[in-house]
Amino acid sequence: MRVFYRSLRRSVIVYQQTRVAFCCAEMERQWGRLFSFGARDIVACTSRDVNLFVDRPQANGRTILELVPIQHCPFCGEAIETVREYRGQTRIVSRANRS
DSSP states (O other): OEEEEEEEESSSEEEEEEEEEOSSHHHHHHBTTTEEESSTTOSEESOOSEEEEEEEEOTTSOEEEEEEEOSBOTTTOOBOEEEEEETTEEEEEOGGGOO
């Protein structure tokens, strides 16, 4: 699975998903509900990971969103690659070469 993104310069650098090449039909079905690039319902985020969303209840009755990074599809086991697109070029970003 490949998730393509670009960086945007604002007061802090944020990342925005551009397109996704899904590995399986189940991952495509759950994209945006259970998994996504960055955080749920956020267009641009400081996270460059594909995350699992977990709603955590709080004492005041509200919930907060917990993001759990994943590196493999939980349905088919294929590795998830994040690919940065810039100036018409792409570059695969893995955990090993992130700074």
